[in-house]
Amino acid sequence: MAKKTPLEAVYDGSGQVHPAKLLENGRIDGKEKSPQDQHHDSVRGKETSITTEKDSFQISGSDDHVEESESEDEDNEPPLLKFTRITKLPKTFRRDAISTCLFHDKIFAFGTHAGVLHLTTTDFTPIQTLKCHRSSILCINTNGTFFATASIDGTVAIGQIEDAKNITLFDFKRPVQAVVLDADYKNSKTFVSGGMAGEVILSQRNWLGSRIDITLAKGNGPILGIHTIDDIIFWMNGAGITFFSIHSRTQLLNVPFPIESKDGLRPDLYRPQVHCPETDRIIVGWANHVWMFKVSLRQTTDSSNNLGAILSTAASSLRAVPDKKVELEHYFVVKMLIAGISSFKDDQLMCLGFEDSTGEGSSLSKIPEITIIDIFTGEETHCDEVVLNNYEQLSLNEYHLGKYIGDSSPEYFLVTPNDAIRIQELSFKDHYDWFLEKGNFMRAWEIGRYVVNAFERLETGLNYINQLLEAKQWSEGATNLSIIISGTSIAEDDAFKDCAISKWTDMFMRIVKSDHVDVAAKNIPIAPQLGTCLYDAILEHFLKNSRLENFLHYIQLWPLQLFSIHKFENELEELIEKDNDLVHYYRDALIHLYLEENRFSKAMPHMLRRKDMRALTVLLSHNFLSQYKDNLLDIILLPYDGKLEELSRMPIVEIEHKFDKSLELLVRNRQSLHVQQVMSLLSDPKELRILLFLYLKRVSSIDPLSTAPFETDMIELYSEFERPALLHFLKTKTNYDVEKAIEICSRNKDSYNELIYLWSKVGETKRALSLIIDELNDPKLAIEFVKNLGDPELQEFMVRYSMDKPKFVKALLSSPDEFGRTYLEVIKGMPETMEIDDLHKILMRITKENSLSLIVGTSIFKIIDDETIEYATELLRIRCLGKVFRIEEDD
Known part of the structure; x- marks a missing residue:
């Protein structure tokens, strides 16, 4: 259950909290009005004093505002509702207490115990005052044009709002407690009433002016209330809540009043409270019970669906099929006796009443409460106690709660015989003022964006920061100042921008000068620039x-x-x-x-x-390396932190990766920084030669002409740092000194392939072949080498040179021999004592190949011989033929 808040303080509308208790004479501890009060008076309009016979009092200026007591000042959140006493009610209420009231979207109406009806506009400006009855008015109803009142004197008065002189009285002999007008009363002259007689009576004036009555229900005790929604009438009496269709003239639903025990509540002791928040929703609060109904309205407009339609078909023996449906959506019991009920925001109800004290005595002397209830659970979410004038002497049925939705937020009105309070949700401005009053400037600043101008909001935020700095809370001050700056828009107003930046700068400077520089630096904004x-x-x-x-x-x-x-x-x-x-x-x-x-x-x-290392990036992006030729070696070595002696121990791949930017820089600047200059720079000490090699290799791949004069040097570098790639270099380059290349390769015992290529390149094929045979011991390579050159003399040299090597002899015998000469030479030249694996198989294969070759050769010769004889015979035949001569005669 929500915490109850007794409203004994005065709320003056400016956000100022005055904890003074409202005294019985209406004064607030004798205090004079503040300037804020005077300003509020000018907004509310001229105050009106009210005096009653029971209790004479005056209410003036801001003393008419009711707010929370000082006992809740420790709360950090503003109240849900604000309460303001209404001072513009008619002066006659000083001696004639209010008995009932009505809050319509067009007019407000107040009935008194003297039978007087006061009609006002929705801002309480008087329209007219009428003496309608001899005693208390118990009910007021209007359709916007006509009004109807029901009185304890047994009469119903009906008149036109704009014509006070024309009032019609209907006498029912018994007290009438409820009345409703037909929406089309101007034409139908129909209304429904009920009261202590226990009957629901539908009445109509005929064309002669006589009254015709039809009783819709009776026999279940006094009628406590009658209401309509669309073409449905519903009333409350001892039978509970009954819904009746005008169109079909049938009862749609009856919900009995719950009797919890034999000592339970008597329904006739409490006036039912009805509220229709929507055109198809009905809320009924009665004693401590709440019902919520949903009504299915008609789909098409039918002009006969009004109260008068019942009269026109009353004599018919046929009954229409009900065209409506009324469903009970929610029902719950609350912990209070309800004196008024209304819809509130977000599926909530506002209830006026007292704590339920059934069996504990009278409801008199209890402080009335405004309670917010969840529709679906029936639980209280908020509760305020409202201290009204003479509340000790009032019973439950003397309180009234009404709702009015104007151009702004909804307003609720709590009315008693001698007092009236306006209830409103706190607006953003109210919240802003409340937080200001409580000194919670940060919350006020957050809300201020919606309710105050930029300059005022700026000052509010600065007040909060100043509050923190005065308390030496430097870190919190800087953090929240940063939040305030980021949450403030300064783009649209140059004057405000200058002012805000100046003040924010001063605040941060204050933190800096207090020797809390780190706190300031961490929170100072980049944008906007201070x-x-x-x-x-x-x-x-x-x-x-x-x-x-x-x-x-x-x-x-x-x-x-x-x-x-x-x-x-x-x-x-x-x-x-x-x-x-x-x-x-x-x-x-x-x-x-x-x-x-x-x-x-x-x-x-x-x-x-x-x-x-960023120096390399800069030099790569901007072409000014030539300005730093004197620092060229330092620039190249920027990626390397170790000793030069250790550079040669690194894998070449790692070196190339580490010096990638340095090498790229040299390559890109090869036009201004010639290759010769780089060679001179990187040739000594010898540890730098690896960088020279990598540099020349890169330049050669993209600009071969620039490295052509240095190909011989590159052979030596390849031989030293990347020997596996040397052969490819020798084969693809032509501008190097072959003799020097042979000399370089000869120094390396493993450069046989390179030497073979170089020897063959200069015509020393026998030397090249000797290397293959002696050093590489690769008969397959030797045979391929000789075959590619196609030199018979070299072929003979290979056979003679390898006769003492069984591996080569076997390879020669196993390799194809087109004419069989090699086989013969090898077999003749091989030593008799030489042992060759699988020689028998090799000789059999050779013999077989020779045999096949002989057969093939013989067959070919036979084919050739046959073709030769055929062609010779044809030639002789042709030669034996005679010749034809053409002799031309002389003319």
């Missing part, structure tokens, strides 16, 4: 106190336009010249600043001193 002096002060603090890691962090984090960059560049240059232990921090900071400004020539000397 005053340059603020960023300078933070950086200056870090620099002067040798907190260089912090200095470097923030110059890297902050855009250059935030601080005085040239000022700090000059300071750093001066500090570098002093050459102390922190010089590398100064250089790193200076390098960053120069690079951010694209002042690469200024940054380069410092980058080289710091061996900063």
